[in-house]
Amino acid sequence: MADLSSTQAIEALGSLAQEHRLAIFRLLVQAGSGGLAAGDIAERLAMPKSSLSFHLAHLERAGLIVRRRDGRSLIYSADYAAMNRLVAYLMENCCGGAGCVDALSGSLERIAS
Amino acid sequence: MADLSSTQAIEALGSLAQEHRLAIFRLLVQAGSGGLAAGDIAERLAMPKSSLSFHLAHLERAGLIVRRRDGRSLIYSADYAAMNRLVAYLMENCCGGAGCVDALSGSLERIAS
C-alpha cells in the first residue's frame, strides 16, 4: 500500500471538504462494503441526480470510492484503504510527532471499544 | 477537547486541500511550537506576501494555526490539538470500523518508531 503523494492527499482532502461529498462518503462508510446504488444515495440525501453524479465522480477521481455495475444500477462503495492512506498521510506529515501519536492512540482505543 | 462538528471538519479539510496551504501547514508542523514569522514563511515558500497572508488567514480561520505577535513580526504556529481533532473526526466518521483501527495502529507504530 503505497504512500500518498501530496498531490493525491490534496485531491482526497478536497473531495471530503464539501458538505454533500462528506455526507455521501460518510453514508457509504456506514453502508459497508456492499455499497449503495446511486439512486439510493440520491434519495437518502435528497439531492438532484445530476448533482449527485457530479460529486460521486469527484470522489471517485480522488480514489476515495469505487463503483461497480449491477444490472441497471451503479453501486458505489467507500474505499477504506484509500481513507487509511489519507489518515496515515496526515499523521506522518501534518502531526506533531510523538505527542500527536499519543493523542491519537487514545482516540483509537475509544473508537475500538 | 470537544469533537469537531462536520462543519468544522469541512473547514479544516478545505484549508488543507490547497497546495500552498498544505505546504505552509507542513512547514509549521516541522517548525514546532516556536513557529515561524510570516516573512520567513514567504521567503521559504517563495510566495508573494499578500498571497501568503490570504492563506494564513484561511488556516487560522479553520483553527489549524495560531498567531502571536513578537515585535514587528507575526509568528504563526501549527495547532497540533486541532490537527488531532481532525484526524480523530476522520477515524470516527469516515473509517470502516475495526479494520480501519487495525490498519492505523500499524501506521502509528511505524511513525512512533
Add this chain to the structure above:
DNA sequence: TCTTTATTTCGATATTTCTGGAATTATCGA
C-alpha cells in the same frame, strides 16, 4: 425491438476561491 428504469453527460449560470500589486496599519529604534 420497444419501453422503462438507472444513471451520466452536457451546458449555461451562479458562486466561490485564488492571485498579486498598491495602499494601509503596527512596531521599533534613533
Add this chain to the structure above:
DNA sequence: TCGATAATTCCAGAAATATCGAAATAAAGA
C-alpha cells in the same frame, strides 16, 4: 516624531467549483 521594517487589507480580474434541468447512454424485460 521620522524612517524603515513587517505584515495585513483592499481591490479587481482570472480561474476553478457547484448547481441542476434537459438530453444522451446503458441495461433489462416484454
